Amino acid sequence: MVRPGREEAYREAHRAVWPELIEEASKAGIRNHSVFMSGRTLFVYLEADDVEKSLAILNSNPIKMRWDEYMQEFLEPGSVMLDEVFYMR
Secondary structure (H helix, E strand, C coil): CECCCCHHHHHHHHHCCCHHHHHHHHHCCEEEEEEEEECCEEEEEEEECCHHHHHHHHHCCHHHHHHHHHHCCCECCCCCCCCCCCCCC
């Protein structure tokens, strides 16, 4: 969740995502990545051949670690992983 009162700043930060972060995500195997926001609630969607492997690679990347540190000012701690129940191919 986005911290109260930080919604617009969060949107602004994502209008200027660091190009090197996008590049590192692509190198890690992520081909589509979207963040949707409803109020303060976020839904993150991404695609990769092996999502867990791609996230492990990306989460150990120094650029991603700096981004996560930067995002701390916008986000409340915690997240919930969702199980996919339907995907239309």
